[in-house]
Amino acid sequence: MTALSVNVNKIAVLRNSRGGAAPDVVRAATTCLDAGAHGITVHPRPDARHIRAEDVLALAALCHARGVEFNLEGNPFAPAREGYPGFHALCAQARPAQATLVPDADAQLTSDHGFDFARDGGRLRPHVAALKALECRVSLFADAGDPDLAAAAAIGADRVELYTGPFAAAFAAGDATAALDACRQGAVRAAAAGLGVNAGHDLSQDNLAAFLAAVPGVLEVSIGHALVDEALYAGLDATVRGYLRLLAAA
Template sequence: MATESATTALSVNVNKIAVLRNSRGGIEPDVVRAAHTCLAAGAQGITVHPRPDRRHITAEDVVALVGLTAQFQVELNIEGNPFAPPRVGYPGLMDLCAQLRPAQVTLVPDSDDQLTSDHGFDFERDSVRLAPLVRQLKAWDCRVSLFVDAGCTGLPTAVAMGADRVELYTGPYAAAWPAGDPQDTLGLFRETALRAGQLGLGVNAGHDLSQDNLGLFLAEVPNVQEVSIGHALISEALYDGLETTVRRYLDITTDIRRR
């Protein structure tokens, strides 16, 4: 099969900067300053996932990042569970989006007690509740992406609800990587991405992607428009510096030879 050059946008998830800050209180390390460094190094966007327990990114951080991303003319992607009710310190995902109108909203079915997102939506169960929320977000001019598992059979439902993109949960691929045999999972991701494209859905990807495993994923899985990377990128930056690490990711996401 012929190959062609392609570029995938890198959106840096800065949640882990806020985790470190929150461990001591105060303002250091500064989330906005870290995001500024990422964008100055060439990242094409910033991702945040404010949670109701305020364990990392807070609603106040998101407000500050809106101004920064506007300054750089890049996209802010807000992730979250639209079903999680508001509470003290957390206005709820929909209210936050109503106020800030981010370029992209990624809906994720995480529960309050989850350490991190680890599965996609069950559209058979969730579509009735999701559909009006997708419509509302689009009325606010937000692109809507839905978090899905590789092999998801509900992509036509995502289209019917009006979603613009799906984000492939890449945890299973990353988990298979250390064993040196990720091809079985890659086949499922490739099939899902192709199916999404045929249905008119854009494709994003994220979770546990790293400098080690990202290149193969992008070479094997077609049509990936954006990756959001946080944990690995921030971890690697502890050794090599934030600017250097972002530039290394951009080397991977730019001009990858695609199948």
């Protein structure tokens, strides 16, 4: 069964919009785990627009205590600054089970492209090695149609996370055939190179079943924005259980 890792960034966005401690990201993550989620994902950004360094440590402690995966996302090239010690420093403190590297610039609203492995491979290799020395599984954010996707294995990664934004947009527009084929081919290329396959970005209860039916061997999906949106109406516990039913059926 494909694992569900719930991204709780949007809970922190709500908290930060008002100040104070509500809603509580640890309480939200606990509710997701109580409902059966297999892990928790966060992507702390250098500007601390949502998840902060102290949240990372609190969520890591929760996941370690519960024996579930903690997936920490970030750009390894972003320099440390006040309030953000840098991605490697956070991983050294939090010891996530998985570190997912993304090429997001500081001002980027959300992840919207994968690494250019031909350009970035040499720079990524020592970062991947350092994270694996911390006993983190390393996943690299990748465009499904990238012809160099299999190069992630030579860089030292264990997995790639297929960027599913284009698929979700095509699905919403009514014709996801080409986007699904790109994801399927990307997953096949990754598996042939010995890489595990994760997926994430704009997956929802509307499109998840179609994605998993077409794309083989997806080990984990990381879902946040759509899940929190749906939870506003159905409740967090019920929404997580809805996703788990879709994963079980797939």
